[in-house]
Amino acid sequence: MASWADWNPLELFAPKLCLVCGQAGEALCAQCRRALxxxxxxCRRCGYPGIQNKSGSPQSGGCFWCKPLRGxxxxxxMKSQFVYRNAGKALFQQAKFQTYFRAIDGLLDPPxxxxxxxxxxxxxxxxxxxxxxERMWRRPFNPAERIARILCRGAELPLVHWLRCxxxxxxVGLARKGRRSNPxxxxxxxxxxxxxxxxxLVDDVLTTGSTLSAASRxxxxxxxxxxxxxxxxxxx
Ligand SMILES: [Zn+2]
Ligand SMILES: [Zn+2]
Numbered sequence: 001m002a003s004w005a006d007w008n009p010l011e012l013f014a015p016k017l018c019l020v021c022g023q024a025g026e027a028l029c030a031q032c033r034r035a036l037x038x039x040x041x042x043c044r045r046c047g048y049p050g051i052q053n054k055s056g057s058p059q060s061g062g063c064f065w066c067k068p069l070r071g072x073x074x075x076x077x078m079k080s081q082f083v084y085r086n087a088g089k090a091l092f093q094q095a096k097f098q099t100y101f102r103a104i105d106g107l108l109d110p111p112x113x114x115x116x117x118x119x120x121x122x123x124x125x126x127x128x129x130x131x132x133x134e135r136m137w138r139r140p141f142n143p144a145e146r147i148a149r150i151l152c153r154g155a156e157l158p159l160v161h162w163l164r165c166x167x168x169x170x171x172v173g174l175a176r177k178g179r180r181s182n183p184x185x186x187x188x189x190x191x192x193x194x195x196x197x198x199x200x201l202v203d204d205v206l207t208t209g210s211t212l213s214a215a216s217r218x219x220x221x222x223x224x225x226x227x228x229x230x231x232x233x234x235x236x
Contacts, residue, residue, distance in 0.1 A: 018032055019032075019090070019091050019094035019095055019100065019103050020032035020035075020087050020090045020091050020094070026103075026106075027095075027100065027102045027103035027106070028091060028103040028106055028107070032087050032091065033106075033107075035086065035087035036082045036083075036087050036088050036091070036107070037082060037083040037085070037086070037087075037088060038081065038082060038083075039079075039080050039081065039082065039083060039234055042063075043062070043063040043065070043066060043075070044075055045062045045063065045066050045072065045075055046062070046063065046065060046066035046069075046072055046075060046078060046209075047075050047078050047079070047080070048063050048065045048066065048234075048236075049083070049234075049236065051063040051065075065209070066209070069209050069213055070213070071213060071216055071217060071220065072209070072213070073216070073227050073228045073229055076121070077121055077226075077227070077228035077229070078228065078229045078230075079114075079117055079228075079229070079230050079231075080206050080230070080231045080232070080233060080234035081107065081108075081114075081231075081232050081233065082107070082232065082233050082234070083233070083234060083236055084205050084207075084233035084234055084235040084236070085235075085236065088233055089233075091103060091104075092104070092143075092204065092205065092232070092233055095143070096143055096204075101141065101143065101146050104143070104146065104147070104232065105146070105150055107232065108147065108150045108151065108154070108232070114151065114154065114155075114230075115154045115155045118151065118154075118155040118157070118200065119155065121198070121200070121228055122198050122226075123155075123157065123198050123199065123200040123228055124157065124158075124197050124198050124199070125157060125158050125159075125160045125162075125197055125198075125199055125200070126148045126151050126152050126155075126157050126158070126159050126160070126199075126200045126202055127148070127159075127160050127161065127162050127163060127199050127200065127201055127202065127219075128142065128144040128145040128147070128148035128159070128161070128201075128202045128203070129144045129163065129201065129202065129203040129211060129212070129215055130142070130144075130161065130163050130164050130165050130185070131144070131145075131165075132165050143204040143232075144202055144203045144204050145159075147202050147203075147204060147230075147232050148202040151200070151202065151230065157200075160189075160199075161188070162187055162188055162189050162194075162199070162219065163185045163186065163187060163188065163215055163218060163219070164185065164186050164188055165184060165185060165186075166183060166184060166185065166186050183214060183217065183218060184211070184214045184215075184218075185214055185215045185217075185218040186218060187218045187219050187221070187222035187224070189222070190222075190223075191222060191223030194219070194222055194223045194224040195223065197224060197226070198226035198227070198228065199219060199224055199226065199227050199228070200227075200228045200229075200230055201215055201216065201219075201227060201228065201229050201230070202229075202230050202231070203229070203230075203231045204231060204232055204233065205231055205232070205233040205234070205235055206229070206231040206233070206234040206235065207235045212229050212231075216229075
């Protein structure tokens with residue numbers, strides 16, 4: 001059942017049109033639903049689709065995408081559902097800018113395979129990447145939170161808000177050292193609360209991995225040892 005927090009008054013007035021092709025009917029028509037590309041098998045370290053590398057070890061098995069990233073979860077604890085291009089990209093852009101998320105809910109519900117993955121991973125809480133404050137007043141619905149809520153309902157896990165954005169100063173123009181001392185996220189809970197917890201971090205689109213890396217770093221610095229990543233889309 002949808003929670004009140006998912007309720008968006010704008011959706012009451014939204015026309016019943018496919019967000020991708022505009023055809024009358026559902027928010028995502030069957031044809032456009034089929035055009036979404038699931039993430040194929042890929043890099044043994046990060047899952048980047050289409051990469052065939054032999055070793056799964058973090059030192060030797062990375063691909064062009066994951067080599068620069070430190071502190072990635074294991075490949076088994078990283079998951080994205082769809083490729084972020086063509087129909088997938090069009091759908092998400094429309095859903096986001098119209099604050100009309102019903103089509104996205106439909107992609108995750110019923111999330112049987114996803115629930116199985118969450119259960120197999122042993123995750124205990126689901127934590128969305130927080131929306132940056134400057135964006136919040138323009139767009140009150142954080143897609144990451146909406147996605148996290150759907151996963152929580154399916155997997156019967158608590159939704160937690162254990163991260164907040166640091167009062168953001170633009171990082172543009174800061175030297176590398178300056179960037180590191182200006183982390184983007186702050187963990188809001190104590191090491192005691194984090195102890196022994198496996199946290200599933202949720203975001204809408206995985207692009208460079210820098211947002212999820214920064215969020216993971218904040219959790220790790222606060223004492224969280226086990227982290228996984230889920231995103232609805234992955235950019236290639
Ligand atoms: Zn369509
Ligand atoms: Zn990789």
